Amino acid sequence: MNKIFKYPIYLLLLLLTTDLAAQDIKWEAVAPGVWKGTVGKPEAYNLLIASGATPSVDRLKNMGDAPFPFEKSEITGKLSDGKTYLRFPLDKKEQLYGFGLNFQTVHQRGKILELHVDHYGGKDNGRTHAPTPFYVSSNGYGVFVNSARYLKVFAGSSVKRDGTNVPEAKDRNTDKSWPARPYSDGVEILVPAEGVEFYVFAGPKPLDAVRRYNLLNGGGVLPPRWGLGFTQRVKTLFTSKDVEDEAKAFQDKGFPLDFIGLEPGWQSRSYPCTFEWDTSRYPEPAAFVKDMLGKGIRLNLWTNPYVSPQASIYKDIKPFTADHTVWVGAVPDLTMPEARDIFFGQLKKSQVDIGISGYKFDEVDGYDHYLWPDVTIFPSGKSAEQLRQTYGLLIQRYSAALYHERNQRTYGLVRASNGGGSSLPYVIYNDYYNHEDFITALINSSFAGVLWTPEARVSKTAEEWLRRMQSVVFSPMAMINAWSSGTKPWSYPEVEQQVKDMALLRMQMMPYWYSEFAKYHFQGIPPFRAMNLEEGYQADVKKEVKSTNLEDNPYVEALSKEVKDQYMAGEYLLVAPMFTGKQTRTVILPKGKWFDFYTGKYAGDGEVITVTPGLDKIPVYVKDGGVIPMGPALMHAPKPNEKVNLEIRYYGSKPAKYQLYDDDGETFNYEKGAYSFREINISKTTDGKLKTSISKAENGKPNTINKVTFKAMTN
Known part of the structure; x- marks a missing residue:
């Protein structure tokens, strides 16, 4: 009798133990396109509690709804050894960005990181000044783990035995395509606590996920003008x-x-x-x-x-x-x-x-x-x-x-x-x-x-x-x-x-910078951001290995060359810094026409260009239809009630629309509605002349704008 039931009882106990470890995730819709998942018993103290972040619910609603980015059943949470294990699905051609303030890499797929507040020590290993447990996918969604613990992240670096997409086991002796690190179909995060809450942000684009994350945290900072x-x-x-x-x-x-x-x-x-x-x-x-x-x-x-x-x-x-x-x-x-x-x-x-x-x-x-x-x-x-x-x-x-x-x-x-x-x-x-x-x-x-x-x-x-x-x-x-x-x-x-x-x-650029920071606050759009968040930017995806080092990142299907030396500054500017000893550099222009910031001359359309800017300037380009409001070259930022003249510079020929932000520049009165976005519209007539307008200042709202002129930078 004992012999008959010995193994079935063992297997039954094993199954019961496995079921106890696996946790049902409790889901809550926080705002359109934002969901909170809860596993186990989360700690009372977490990052959002510490920061005092208050979600900008109305602004999240303004973004509109979006579907959950994958099947909820594909996300799993387990408790074991006093820790919580989270797993999120990962497609073969997905790239991952984020996991904190990294200094040497933009692509994070394949990394193993410990997210730990620390001085930056010269290596992207998770120890950094802002180890934010938030990542963004090239598929257009984001994930944030709201824990005030040291988190261990396996960003598509491990293979489950019985996973959905287990890669083929290869023979290193005879197969030159044998990888040291096989393809992984999951992001796994270890939280040293018996429960945790996390958030999933919909897109549909990566920038939308970033915006939702920032707005969940109250929106970006709006600095004083000074x-x-x-x-x-x-x-x-x-x-x-x-x-x-x-x-x-x-x-x-x-x-x-x-x-x-x-x-x-x-x-x-x-x-x-x-x-x-x-x-x-x-x-x-x-x-x-x-x-x-x-x-x-x-x-x-x-x-x-x-x-x-x-x-x-x-x-x-x-x-x-x-x-x-x-x-x-x-x-x-x-x-x-x-x-x-x-x-x-x-x-x-x-x-x-x-x-x-x-x-x-x-x-x-x-x-x-x-x-x-x-x-x-x-x-x-x-x-x-x-x-x-x-x-x-x-x-x-x-x-x-x-x-x-x-x-x-x-x-x-x-x-x-x-x-x-x-x-x-x-x-x-x-x-x-x-x-x-x-x-x-x-x-x-x-x-x-x-x-x-x-x-x-x-x-x-x-x-x-x-x-x-x-x-x-x-x-x-x-x-x-x-x-x-x-x-x-x-x-x-x-x-x-x-x-x-x-x-x-x-x-001179302060009106532009100030408006872009206002978009950070009200819309969650980072004023300085990666090219990967820019519409029309498509780095080439090529299956190529540049060395025979078996420890090179094996996910060539998902990886294109990292672009970590150019970025977007505000809505319209692409900045490509120059480094000591370099006379020339390449710049990747997203799809659409781009123009030189300083001269207005055409630069290219969705192509890689090589430029020699000289010592006096660094390459900066403006999108077609770009509007850059410029002020006077003052020695100090304008005072709260000081009015300044503006020159609105316009690039290319595409009809343009821009939201120019204004408030008193120093107080929090904007939180009570004492601000305005004045709409600028610019187009070119068939004979090449500018047709321009700027909406009037609202009664009872701050108005620091004096005379406005328009300048076509592109002939």
Whole structure:
């Protein structure tokens, strides 16, 4: 009897165990084209909770509905060993983008990553400043895993024994097509928790999925106008007199300047910090800040959040800090209201209330050797891992709230972010300094819901300096970071005029940049984004292997050449940076006619072109029917009620329509409807003349536009 039922009982138990491990996914329609799936018992603390993200439901509705991108039965979730395993289907010709702020690769299929907040260490392995657990498919959908844990991602790198599309086992001895890494038909994500929630975003295009993700997070940030101007970060131990002299030098030389960044020396102690002014270098902080504001210059302060034992707030905040330190400074548990009240209360009293416009929050990312270890205990009960993944979000969220309470926008710098942070008014930077990789990071920022600046610091040659400055002008923050070098825009006399011309171009383009950031906020469209998100862009898909290395990416069916050195800037511009020592470069133009930004001349249509732009310019192209609103080359961004003249530049011959955004440029009154999109229409008559119009300013809405002229750039 026992022998008869021995194996059937074993098999029955095995089947029951397997059924217990497999979990039913609970689905909820969050908004048109957005679904939330829940597996097991998700943790109460996650990325969206930490960021405070509030979905822009009405704007998601405006995008319209779209079907679920695959069969729900194709998504599986299992619990085992206290962890949750998620699996999503993957077609053979799909490419994957995202999984955080990567610096060297755009294509992520075949990667194995651990999504872990950290300094970028020179390799795309998941450890980065914004390891956003969101990916986008070339098939036109997105997936976001809302977990504040270190996630392990197998992005089409593993083969299930009994999968739907198991590849043929090949004989390496005789078959030259034998792959070291066979084709995989799934994206698998390991979450170290007994449950998780995740979101699926429909397209139908990849950009639609990105937009839905950003709008779920409240829409992208809308900076103040001055935040899109020019900024200089001064040397560490500058005094108030040094800062005043720096501002005067910019004025005397005719270089635009909107805000100056003060580095650690503004504080009495740093690493760890006191968050108090050093009165030997800044004897009268309030008077100094007021004087600089009177000159049209705002001040941004460097700090990290680690509290010095010499800080006046140390005794009060100590009970609400971790049991480990950073540079022997106490680590506030920012998930606790008591810690936040003390920490941000000090910033408010000492700095924000006297007119400081924003912050640069340093060292909230890594490395492991100085940040708190994973054995750290925080008084809230949140784990060290969860705080590591969300500390950048917390510091952004609650510092931004200081300004929102004042009805005053801010725009600053931060070292770490994560999923849910799209609407937070900060740009990521780091200490890495590879120009080419900076551009790849700018491209990947569009898949991560963050902003990235390819800042300039110092260069070995005048050519390198100019090339870096040209990239800076076409980025979210036009910044020189001279905390160590003391570099000025004019530090390389051979290219001083070209650098000045680029800085003035940045100011002229402010109406365009501001409108594009408004689209980021209201529509979720990244202002700087990958070519893979551009309509008409089709990189060639070729089955070719360029080397015999068996570890090369085997998914040649899905891969075309990565394009990681050109990107879209706003609705109409394609930017192709130049790097030191290169006189020529190739540019891939999407389908449709494109025109040179500077001259209006025809450049090509859906083809690869080779250009030699010279030293003075980098290649920039405009779509047919492109509209670029330009303002005057001001030394500072326009004041809230200041009206400026606009020159509307028009490229090509295709009928054009553009939404020009306007508000007061500084407050949050736009949240109450105090804004407008003025529609610009341009077409050419049969005799080549322009037919133009711009809608009237709405009564009771801000109007900062004075005289408007139109210019046809293409003959």
